[in-house]
Amino acid sequence: MLIALCSVKGSPGVTTLAVALAVKWPHAGSIRRLVAEVDPAGGDLAMRFGLSTTPGLVSLAAAARRTRHSSVVWEHTQVLPNGAFVVVAPPGGAHARAALSTLASAPDGPLLPAVARDTGVVILADCGRVDPGSPAEAIARRADALVLLTGTRGDDLAHAAARLGELARWTPRPGLLLTGEGYPTADVERELGVRTIGRIPYDPDAAATLTGHRPPPARRRGDGGLASQATALAQALAGPAAPPSASPPTSIFGEPDQQVRRPPALITTPPGRPPIPAPAVGPQRNGHGPSATGKEPFA
Numbered sequence: 001m002l003i004a005l006c007s008v009k010g011s012p013g014v015t016t017l018a019v020a021l022a023v024k025w026p027h028a029g030s031i032r033r034l035v036a037e038v039d040p041a042g043g044d045l046a047m048r049f050g051l052s053t054t055p056g057l058v059s060l061a062a063a064a065r066r067t068r069h070s071s072v073v074w075e076h077t078q079v080l081p082n083g084a085f086v087v088v089a090p091p092g093g094a095h096a097r098a099a100l101s102t103l104a105s106a107p108d109g110p111l112l113p114a115v116a117r118d119t120g121v122v123i124l125a126d127c128g129r130v131d132p133g134s135p136a137e138a139i140a141r142r143a144d145a146l147v148l149l150t151g152t153r154g155d156d157l158a159h160a161a162a163r164l165g166e167l168a169r170w171t172p173r174p175g176l177l178l179t180g181e182g183y184p185t186a187d188v189e190r191e192l193g194v195r196t197i198g199r200i201p202y203d204p205d206a207a208a209t210l211t212g213h214r215p216p217p218a219r220r221r222g223d224g225g226l227a228s229q230a231t232a233l234a235q236a237l238a239g240p241a242a243p244p245s246a247s248p249p250t251s252i253f254g255e256p257d258q259q260v261r262r263p264p265a266l267i268t269t270p271p272g273r274p275p276i277p278a279p280a281v282g283p284q285r286n287g288h289g290p291s292a293t294g295k296e297p298f299a
C-alpha cells in the first residue's frame with residue numbers, strides 16, 4: 001500500500017505525520033513500514049534522527065538506473081528508532097529533485113509504488129509541498145490514497161482550495177486533513193465544500209519526539225492528541241481489514257458530548273471509488289478561530 005502525504009503551503013507537519021503514521025500503523029509488528037522522503041525540497045529525517053544521508057534517495061535513484069527490480073528499494077533504507085524503515089532524502093533541494101526526477105523517469109515508473117504493491121508493505125511517501133510540476137507527482141499519482149495536510153488560516157485555505165480539485169484526481173482515495181489554530185473544521189468544510197478526514201492537534205511534545213527531539217521529562221504530559229489522531233488515521237488508511245482499536249481514541253479538544261462522528265468523507269470522490277473513512281475522532285478545535293467573528297475564510 002502506498003500513502004502519499006503532502007502539503008500545498010508552508011510547513012504544516014507532513015514529515016511528522018509520515019513518521020507518526022508509521023509508528024501507529026495497525027499490526028506494525030507484521031507490516032514492513034517505510035517512510036519515503038520524496039520531498040523535492042530535501043529531507044529532514046537523516047538530520048533529525050542522526051542518520052547518514054546514504055543509503056537513501058540519491059543512492060536509490062542511482063540504483064534505479066541499473067535495475068528494474070523494485071526489491072532494490074530495501075537496500076537503500078535505514079531504520080528509525082521505532083522500527084520503521086526510511087529512505088532519507090538529502091537536505092539539499094537540488095539533489096533531492098534530481099534524484100526524484102531520475103526515479104520518475106525509470107522505464108517502468110518509479111520503484112517505490114512497485115514495492116508498495118507487495119503484500120505486508122506500507123509506504124508513507126512524504127511528498128512535501130506539491131507545487132505544480134513537482135517531481136514527487138509521479139509517485140503521488142500512483143498512491144492508493146493521498147492525504148493533503150493544510151493549516152487552517154485564510155491564506156492556507158486559499159492555497160488548498162486552489163489545488164483541491166486537481167489533487168483529488170490524483171488518487172482513488174484523496175483526503176483533506178486539517179491542522180493549526182485557524183478556522184473551525186465545520187467552517188472549512190462549508191467553505192471548501194468538502195468533508196475532512198480529521199484534524200491534527202497542536203502537540204509539540206509528541207511532534208518533538210517524532211522528529212527525533214525528545215522533549216524534557218517535565219514537558220512529557222502524556223497524549224496531547226497527535227498520537228491518538230495518528231492511530232485513528234492509520235486505521236482508516238489501512239482500510240477495513242484493520243480491526244478497531246481496543247479503546248477508541250478521544251479528542252483532546254471538546255468534551256465527548258461535543259464530538260461529532262464524521263460521515264465518510266473527503267475532498268471529492270470519483271464515482272465508484274471508496275473514500276478514506278473518517279477516523280473515529282471528533283473534529284478538533286471546533287468553536288475556536290477567526291470565524292467566530294463572522295468573517296468568511298475566502299473573502
Ligand SMILES: Nc1ncnc2c1ncn2[C@@H]1O[C@H](COP(=O)(O)OP(=O)(O)O)[C@@H](O)[C@H]1O
Nearest residue numbers: 011012013014015016201202203204207208211
Ligand atoms: N501536530 C504538531 N504540533 C506541534 N508541532 C508540530 C506538529 N507537527 C509538526 N510540528 C512541528 O512543526 C515543525 C515542522 O514539522 P514538519 O513535520 O517538518 O513539517 P513539514 O514536513 O510539513 O515541513 C517541526 O518542528 C515539528 O516538530
Ligand SMILES: [Mg+2]
Nearest residue numbers: 014015039128
Ligand atoms: Mg517535511
